[in-house]
Amino acid sequence: MEFFLDAENVRFSYVNEAEEPPVRTEVLKDVTLRVKKGEFTAVLGHNGSGKSTLAKCFNAINLPDSGTVTVAGLRTDDENNLLPIRKSAGMVFQNPDNQIVATIVEEDVAFALENLGVEPSEIRRRVDEALKTVGMYKYRMHAPHKLSGGQKQRVAIAGILAMNPDCILLDEPTAMLDPRGRKEVMDTIKRLNREQGVTIVLITHYMEEAAQADRIVVIDGGELLLDGTPRKIFSQVETMKNLGLDVPQVTELAWRLRKAGYDIPEDIITEEECAEAIAALLKKGG
């Protein structure tokens, strides 16, 4: 089976040329990660673990020192592939203010299409469609700087959607947003994944967001440490805590009750499951 995103034995270092001799810091140490088309993968890891570096390898911002990365079968180290790769795998960054270039929302969304030389009528159609998809159509004539953080991130996502990508890589897109903005962005991501089959790679520090993915990979010290479904990953409460990560509150509550000797499933990741399981305990207890 062909993988949509495929990193094989990737090594990557940052080099500080300012030092004499230049200092190399190895950030990715032999990482292999394969992502299927249409999959929703969350990437967890503490600050400095290498997760953003890996994401940047997937749209050819970073080229590995050794190993290979392919996107839709195209190798990132072939310069001729750059444009098709960037069209196919778009990236959304943490700070919405750093990725909005135009003074009107719809012009911002059209920016990449204009650079690609797309026909004006086609640009109009795609920009409108992308803005409708993220629920920002009615703000199309607004100035981006007057939008909320969640709205700005949705505009950034629309800019990528307009290129009809197969995959969106998101690097902590909700870190600077309030709960409402976070929910808007998460709902948009999930809808794109479910309804349009867009492959999603989401880097996040919020465990409750990661719990909504199909798959979680945990990166630590530049190595891929854990890989599995959210249930499988979050049931390893102690491992996650030792890695400086966390688990959703519901998982931790169930885990604590289990440790206290109560019969409660260890793979609880939603509020509903948690409430049901505790209700069952309380009924049995009475």
Place this chain on the structure above:
Amino acid sequence: MAIIETKELTYVYGENTPFRKVALDKVSIEINEGEMIGLIGHTGSGKSTLIQHFNGLMKPTSGKVLVDGEDFFADKKKLREVRFKVGLVFQYPEYQLFEETVAKDIAYGPKNMGLDEAEINRRVHDAAELVGLTAEQLQKSPFELSGGQKRRAAIAGVMAMEPKALILDEPASGLDPQGRDRIFDMLKRYHTEKKNTVIVVSHSMEDIAKFADRILVMNEGSVFCFDTPPKVFGRSRELEQIGLAVPQVTRVIGRLNDMGFDLGSDVYTIGYAEKLIRARLGEKVQ
């Protein structure tokens, strides 16, 4: 005694323009000496506007702000004094580091207060110790530190001024779970040792629930409530309606209450939820 008090504080952006917006609407609150306060509210609720009034960065359109019982806007000479009494740490404070070494950066505030060398030294080391920076790190350029270390260095710079009230805007934003815990542990330690007022603005109810004596909830420029955590979280349904996310465990207990288990409405930490459920199970088993 109140360290910060506002009386019908009102602030209007763009007065006499079509963009007129009331950012604060007759806010009257009292924050006492030595209190640990959590301040929450969605984007645009007025919380940033409010804290900028606390040290005179913004001037009320009407109403009063008293620091230490004094109306510092009435006497211009007092304004400088207020900046030393009330220390404000902005969001992403690490972008404001500028000195050659971490030690000099932390010393910048105390130096401007006109303190002598020995006192400046004591304060720099005190603050560095509180935030967990080593003597070796103090001699480094701020730009050689990791993201989390830079954040802590920037906070130390304000702590070193030993303000009677320390205000931090989203101090844990963008950090991983361990980094977040570290910041909050550090603030708790600072609070315990210095007995000064600490006000933390955060989007995360989970984080605020862990440390606050009282929580101030802002909504649409007005005080929604200002009370102890159990009282505030007891209104979790209303909080969700105004766009705030209550902790996941609070929602789970809410679901259990809906199912007919009367667990109370003031549960907001995992530890308390665990205790409550175990007590309930114990009572029934006996």
